[in-house]
Amino acid sequence: GAVVSQHPSRVICKSGTSVKIECRSLDFQATTMFWYRQFPKQSLMLMATSNEGSKATYEQGVEKDKFLINHASLTLSTLTVTSAHPEDSSFYICSAFLANTEAFFGQGTRLTVV
Amino acid sequence: EDQVTQSPEALRLQEGESSSLNCSYTVSGLRGLFWYRQDPGKGPEFLFTLYSAGEEKEKERLKATLTKKESFLHITAPKPEDSATYLCAVHPIDSQGGSEKLVFGKGTKLTVNP
Secondary structure: OOOEEEEOOEEEEOOOOOEEEEEEEOOOOOOEEEEEEEOOOOOEEEEEEEEOOOOOEEOOOOOOOOEEEEEEEOOEEEEEEOOOOHHHOEEEEEEEEEOOOEEEEOOOEEEEEO | OOEEEEEOOEEEEEOOOOEEEEEEEEOOOEEEEEEEEEOOOOOOEEEEEEOOOOOEEEEOOEEEEEOOOEEEEEEOOOOHHHOEEEEEEEEEOOOOOOOOOOEEOOOEEEEEEO
16 A cells, blocks of 8 residues: 655654654655644644645644745655754654545654753 | 544443444535544554445444444454554545645544453
C-alpha cells in the first residue's frame, strides 16, 4: 500500500535552535501534504496544508514564521520549527492523499525541546 | 460547521467480547469517511475509507459501516493486540473549491484484556 515516511522519528534539541522534519511520499506523488500536531491524549490538530510549488496555507493561530513549510517536490515536504522553545515540544505528523481518496500518515516525529 | 463525535471515549473489553465504536458526523457534503488505528507514539494507520451510506468494509476482525449520519466500527472477538486508539475522520466536500482537509474526532481508546 501507499506509504508516507517521516524522519526523524525522535529529536531532542536545545531551546533556540531549529529543527527540520521531513515527510516523503514513497510510492506516489502528492501535490498536497498536511502537517498535524498532537498533544498527549488528544486528537490531531491540523497546522498547515503544504502545496507543491506554492506557499503553505496555515490554520488560524499557527505562526507562519515559527513553523516553516517547504514543499519542493511532489514527494517531499519539510516542516522546520524555528527557534524552538519547550512549548513547541509535541508529536508532529504529516499526511498525504493518494488519488484524492485515501489519506496516509507518516510515523510521526516526537520533538523534545530542552 | 463540520463536526465529528466519537463514542465512547474509552472502552474496555475482555478478549473475545465483541463490541462497536461509534462515529457521528455533521457535514454539508461527504467525500469520504476514514477510520484509523493509532498506537501510542505512532502515526495513524489507515484502516478503511467509506464513501456512501450503506457501504461496508471488512478487514480481519474489523468491520466498518456507514449511514448518512454515523459510522460504526464493529470489532468481532477482539484480541489484546487490537488495543489502540481508533480515530474517525470525515473528508468534507468544500463548496469553495476542493479542500482536502480532514476533520477528526477525538478517538476511542480501546483496551482488550486477555
